[in-house]
Every structure is written in C-alpha cells, then in structure tokens.
Amino acid sequence: MVLLELKNPADANARYRRRVVVPLVRRSTLTGSDVLKSSRINPIFTVDGIEVVLYPLEIVSVGLEQLGDKVGLLARAGKRIADALDELPTQAWK
DSSP states (O other): OEEEEEOOTTOTTTTSSEEEEEEEEEGGGOOTTSOOSOOSSSOEEEETTEEEEEOGGGOEEEEGGGOOOOOOOOGGGHHHHHHHHHHHHHHTTO
C-alpha cells in the first residue's frame, strides 16, 4: 500500500509531527465488489508504473516517523483528489 500525504501549500502545520494520509491501494489486488474501475470517490492513478486506487474512506493521521520514502508526485491530479475528498462530507447525509 502506498500513502498519499495531503499537504497544506502554506505548510501551516509544519510544526506538527503528524500528517494526514490517504491510502493508494494497488488496483491489481482488488477483486469482487472492490473498486475495479475509476469513480469520483475512488480515482485511479499510476505511481511508479503501478495502477493504484485512492481510498479516501481510509483517511488517517500518522506520525512522520511512520512515513516511508516518497515514491511519486500526484500534484497534477490535485483536482481529482480534491473531488474524491469532497465526496466524503457531501455523501454523508444520504
């Protein structure tokens, strides 16, 4: 599993030793009712040549010491990531 670290552009939270991360799950490991195609809440990206699915329902805060090396950059996918995260509160009331 790869984790997507959500960063504040102003880095206002730099003094905290924790980061909010969203799992990116290898698409090849998903079966059955799991996400097999891209959707607004579960977009698919390619990281280091591997297809991964964003899992915003698994969002969590972790300590910096738990994060490994950076393996890719999804800055160009910012809109799709923001859209997926926007689905969390907008679907909560349904």
